[in-house]
Amino acid sequence: MTPQEIQQIFFVECEESLAAAEAGLAACQAGTQDDDTVNSVFRGVHSIKGGAGAFGYVALQAYTHTFETLLSDVREGTVALDEALCSLLLRALDTLSDHVNAARDGSDPPDDAALLAELTAAQAANRGGLAASVPQTEPEPFAAPVAAPAEAATDDFDLDLDSLLDTLVGPAADAPAGGDPAGPEWHLHLRPHAGAMQNGAEPLALLRELAAMGARCIACDLSQVPALDAFDPAQGYLGWTFALPARVAETDVLDLFDFVREDWSLSTGADAVIPPVRLAVAQSSASARTPESAAAPAPAQAPAPAPTAATAPAPAPAPAAIVAAAPSAPERASPSPQPSAAPPSPPASQSIRIDLAKLDRLIDTVGELVIAQAMLAQRLAGDTGSKDELAMLEGLTREIQESAMAIRAQPISSVFSRVPRILRELAASTGKHVRLEIIGESAELDKTVLERLGEPLTHLIRNAVDHGIESAEERLAAGKPAEGTLTLSAEQRSGRILIRIADDGKGIDRARVLQKAIEKGIVAPDAQLSHEDIDNLIFAPGFSTAQAVTSVSGRGVGMDVVRQNVKDLGGRITIESEAGKGTTFTLALPLTLAISDGMIVNVGDQTLVVPLTHVVESLRPAPGDVQGLGSSRQMLNVRGRFVPIVPVANHTGHRGEPIQPSEGVLIIVDTQALGQAALLVDEISDQRQFVIKSLESNFRAVEGVAGATILGDGRVALILDVDGLVASALGQNPGPGTVREAA
Incomplete structure (x- = not known):
């Protein structure tokens, strides 16, 4: 695997870590502040920090170090996780996301100086009393400044060997045997093995984390370091003994090594010793070590109580989590029970990462x-x-x-998860606080559709907060709660997914919208428009009702972009608004842009495809089921309910005389905005899957046509745009917001 591929995996894992951390902080803000939730946030930030150090992203590593240090204090209980701190941590996570994006794009990192100062102040304000009560008789090993400058972070990549050894050994030679006089301590003995240095892992980072928790290095085992000509950089030769204050729980320390336990040996207790070196075992002929390194004798152990057999070299890496020393003498009391080897976990679901280009070819x-x-x-x-x-x-x-x-x-949750950050940014710029409700976030749709859904969704949310939801004063005057509510919902319906963005604001001011449209020349001053037509005016290019141009809106490009993006996705968007109650935008999108089911029909000499997602039923009308309405429209009586008949031949360029309903087949279809209609065709020849080919990208847009496909006999058949066809036949202007169902 190339470095570029490994780097790409790191950024994918960053997105997963950011999502997990944001979910944890959102739960903390909602009142769920248990250890598991806080630990999930810490692990997410810690994972990003480790990868950033491995790939040399200095600014990202320095920022996550400060962020992680504050989270570590939250885990230990020295910093209270109140509402203000939750808000600060969420803003810090937003900046962390910007750092990740900058590292991925190769752009300049965000300006985080002010936020780093806030994180440092939050930590200092809560730790001041604790720091004053513990005399600092000697510097902590491995400790880095809380707000590490960028140049300091480069020490991980350009280290002097002598200073590194001094740092690793720590004050062991001068440290008193009695430990820290400030209070009782317990001892941790550990040694990283070969696996701890693989795949960009950074053992030194874990030692720094121990130091941040209050650990002091009281011994460093250098006896196993071989001569330079026999030195293998992939092996682990150093081991340490740390003294930790009693306030640090043993479980917290073990959590620090949660993801790397199989690559480290650990033991606790006054009578335990630093675990021995465990040489790596060749796993394949391609990765086997040289004969010299493979034949190197195991280093002799220092005289000490014998550890358990689990610490001895094994023929293959074992999944044991902790290596404990044998109780050869009574051990001193520790803050928590002695850990034992973790039982084998039940098999988890396995997954692999697939390049999207390969999946597209499939x-x-x-x-x-x-x-x-x-x-x-x-x-x-x-x-x-x-x-x-x-x-x-x-x-x-x-x-x-x-x-x-x-x-x-x-799942669409990957898109919905970005919304809390958008609302936080809008709250900072508009002063409007909005509560988010999410329904149906487990609904699934094609990854291509999902990736292109983010931009229109962002525009709709910004529009809802800026234009729809009133200020706190206006809401209180109208008898509403000061905090607005935004509801996101998703549901699958046949072969489509319906996404709704609803707010409980003031609704669309149709009089003002119409006035602005007349001023901009979008509609004539004497135009008679329905409520739906006026609502759809907001999708017109250059239209905006904002009084002034701000960072949120006012330039008249947002909703036009929404319309175009939804159109490109082969979907449609509709609006429902009620004055004083709020507005709902509904996006109807196909679940996939590749393959669908359809009904093959004949109209004159043409073969067409009706998407099965629209079809309700097909029938041949009985005498008396068809009745006239006016001079040119016919209606079909479907079990006591009348639906309009749409002769497809009239809208496909058929030059012959269209057939009568009694001579053909009527297909009852369901549309998004106009309810049901009956499409009149000559006959139904088949029902099968079809591969959607974009007509617009290969030819041009055609009214009433959603795309094309290749039939079994090699002919090209057009796919009907059912919504557009029905709207055109009934004389309804679908408006700027109505677009084709597929592209």
């Missing part, structure tokens, strides 16, 4: 397989002896297609 190949299967079915349509084989092939093709699409499916 999806494209599955699409070609669907086309080939349709062609074969067309070729063997008259061969009755091949029906079973065709049915088996069709079932296997669908199973492969569904499995491939499931690989790309991801």
